[in-house]
Amino acid sequence: MTSHPDLVPPPRIATWLVSLFVLPEEESILGDLLEEFCGLASKSGVRLARRWYWRQSLKTIAHLFGTGFGAAPWSTSAAVVGGFVLGRFLQGLPDKVLSAVTDKYLTYWSAHFQAYLWVLKAMLIEHFVLSMSVGCIVALAAKGREMVATMTLSLVLFGLAVPAYFVLVAEHWLMGEALWWMLFQCAGPFAVVIGGAIVRTRRSAAASSLGRVIRNP
């Protein structure tokens, strides 16, 4: 680590997380954070400045999430509900397809049990990819509030999974089994947020390149 505080950049992950929630017209928030980070790093040390930066970033994200939802509650809710319905519809399809295929080619699967196990593993990947696609669609629908909408949807999905987990445990499921089920359920909400982050990052990149073209035609 360099001893020159001016050369030390702020935590990249924190900056990236804040930038996901900041609209292009609100970029001064990132500038303010950077300015204070540099001042604090030169005055009190880089370690303290980094801690301060993380704390400020997380608090700022919480505020931006709240104000983002409050600015357009109905359209954001509509995107979330649409994403929820779409997710429920899409998540059921691969199971139906797999059941149809296994029923039709039962002899094949009986002879190639390993292949069947691989298909089951592929289902996990499919669950993740489908959830990510739903996240992308929700983010595309909620322009400017991509992260707010996808995070709300993921919180709803997670909120539904938690009581279901306790029901499963209460129904004498083995703790390990229930834990794996919970991890599988958590992968979905996580993938939804990833989908939102992908759309948001691409939109920000497009907006900044457009801004450069306008400034330097």
Next chain:
Amino acid sequence: MTGRDYLGEFEHIIVLALLRLEDRAYGVTVRQEIEFRIKREVSIGAVYATLDRLETKGYVKSHRGDPTPERGGRSKRFFRVTAKGVTAVNRTQRALQTMTKGLELIRSYP
């Protein structure tokens, strides 16, 4: 007169900070002024959320400065209190004074 004519606690603090800072008021200075004066750590997100709300109500106005390299090429957003904002802060101050008049708050909480 409705309840909306009065400023909320944090709105009140922010407007007073803007009045103190005059033409130097932007995110960093407003946040630092509040921390320095009332010893309360506030996030830059909270400051901007409140400033945006005040701007929507017409109590403050903002304009952008030039982008600077030390801010990663990002511009400062300066804020100033409008005449409507000054009226609102005066009204809130008067309401608070009226409500606290006769109460010996300082003696009760040494």
